[in-house]
Amino acid sequence: MEYNDLEDLLFSGSFRNWVLRRDTPDASFWENWQAQHPEKADLIRHAKAIIYALQLHLRPLSEEEVEGEIKKTVQRLRNPPLSRPLGEFQPDKRSGFSRRGSRAWALAAGVAGLCILAWSMYRCTLRHPKDPQRSFRAGNEKPVLQQASAGDTAEIREKDRNGPGR
Amino acid sequence: MSSVNLLDENLLLWNEFRNGNADAFGQLMRIHYQDLFNYGTRFTRNEAMVKDRIQDLFLSLWTNRLTISETSFVKYYLLKSLRRNLAHTAGRFRGQNNWSELHFEALFNDAPPIDNRFIGEGLLAGLARKMRKVLTGFSRRQQEVIYLRYYMHADVEDIAEIMSLNCQSVHNLLQDSLNRLRKISLKKIG
Numbered sequence: 001m002e003y004n005d006l007e008d009l010l011f012s013g014s015f016r017n018w019v020l021r022r023d024t025p026d027a028s029f030w031e032n033w034q035a036q037h038p039e040k041a042d043l044i045r046h047a048k049a050i051i052y053a054l055q056l057h058l059r060p061l062s063e064e065e066v067e068g069e070i071k072k073t074v075q076r077l078r079n080p081p082l083s084r085p086l087g088e089f090q091p092d093k094r095s096g097f098s099r100r101g102s103r104a105w106a107l108a109a110g111v112a113g114l115c116i117l118a119w120s121m122y123r124c125t126l127r128h129p130k131d132p133q134r135s136f137r138a139g140n141e142k143p144v145l146q147q148a149s150a151g152d153t154a155e156i157r158e159k160d161r162n163g164p165g166r
Numbered sequence: 167m168s169s170v171n172l173l174d175e176n177l178l179l180w181n182e183f184r185n186g187n188a189d190a191f192g193q194l195m196r197i198h199y200q201d202l203f204n205y206g207t208r209f210t211r212n213e214a215m216v217k218d219r220i221q222d223l224f225l226s227l228w229t230n231r232l233t234i235s236e237t238s239f240v241k242y243y244l245l246k247s248l249r250r251n252l253a254h255t256a257g258r259f260r261g262q263n264n265w266s267e268l269h270f271e272a273l274f275n276d277a278p279p280i281d282n283r284f285i286g287e288g289l290l291a292g293l294a295r296k297m298r299k300v301l302t303g304f305s306r307r308q309q310e311v312i313y314l315r316y317y318m319h320a321d322v323e324d325i326a327e328i329m330s331l332n333c334q335s336v337h338n339l340l341q342d343s344l345n346r347l348r349k350i351s352l353k354k355i356g
Contacts (some may be wrong), residue, residue, distance in 0.1 A: 046351040053297035070195045073221045
C-alpha cells in the first residue's frame with residue numbers, strides 16, 4: 001500500500017492506531033516508514049493533527065450490555081408481544097402515515113357528527129320554541145315579540161303590526 | 167484478520183442468518199451493535215430509544231430474511247436501515263413523515279479537549295485545535311459524511327447509499343472538508 005496523500009494516511013486504520021495508541025503491533029512499521037520517508041514529514045503532521053481533531057467521546061458498550069440486548073431481541077423473536085406482532089416491525093414508511101391517517105378520519109367523523117347534531121337541534125328549536133310566549137318570524141325582518149296572556153301564542157306579522165295598507 | 171476475510175465472514179454469517187440460523191443472527195448483532203449504537207446516538211441522546219430501534223431493526227430483518235437480497239455490505243445496509251427507522255420515529259414525534267428532517271448531532275459539542283500532554287508537540291496541538299474549530303463550523307451533513315467515512319470506514323458509494331444522496335454530492339462534501347483542513351495545515355506548517 002502506497003501512502004502518498006493525506007487521505008491514504010487519514011483513512012488507514014493502522015496509521016490511526018499508531019497515532020492514537022503508540023503501542024500497536026504496527027508501530028514498528030510506521031516508525032520505519034517515517035524514517036524512510038523524511039520528505040513526508042509534513043504530510044504525516046497534517047494527518048496526525050486531523051486525527052487528533054477528530055477525536056470524539058464515543059460510549060463503549062460493555063460486553064454484558066450488548067449480550068443483554070441480544071438476549072432481549074432473541075426473546076422478543078420467540079415470544080412476540082400480542083399487542084405488537086412481528087409483522088409490524090417492517091420498516092414500512094407508510095405505517096406511521098396510515099396510523100395518523102386513521103386518527104384524522106376518526107376526528108373528522110366526530111366533528112361531522114357534532115355538526116349534524118347541532119343542526120338538528122337548531123331545526124328542532126325552530127319548530128318547537130321552548131318559550132310558548134315567544135314566536136319568531138323567519139325572513140330578513142327582526143323577530144317581533146308579543147306578550148300574550150298565559151297559555152296563548154300569538155304571531156304578529158310585520159305588516160299586521162304596521163296596520164293595513166302600509 | 168484481513169478485511170477480505172472479514173468481508174467473507176460477514177457474508178457467510180449473513181447467508182446463514184438468511185437461512186434461519188438464530189446463532190448467526192446473534193453473531194450479526196454482536197458484530198454490529200456498537201457501530202449501530204454509536205451512529206444512532208449521533209442523532210439523539212435518548213439511548214433507550216436508539217436501542218429500541220436497533221432491536222426493531224433486527225426483528226424486522228429476521229421477519230423479512232427470506233426476501234432480503236444477498237449483500238456483502240451488511241454493516242452499511244444496517245446503518246442505512248437504522249437511519250431510516252430513526253427518521254421514521256423522529257417524523258412521528260414531530261407529526262411529519264419526512265425523514266430528511268433527521269438531524270445529525272454536532273460532532274464536536276462533547277468532544278474531548280485536545281491535550282498537549284497526549285500529543286506531546288506544541289505546534290501539532292495548536293494545529294489540531296484550529297482544525298477542531300473549523301470542523302465544528304461544518305454543516306451537519308458534512309459532519310455526518312466525515313463521521314461515516316472516518317469512523318464507519320464507509321466509502322463514497324456506501325455513504326451515498328446510507329444518506330440517500332448522490333455520489334457526486336458526497337464526494338464534493340468530503341473533498342471540500344479535506345481542502346479546508348488542508349488549507350489550515352498549509353498556513354500553519356507550510
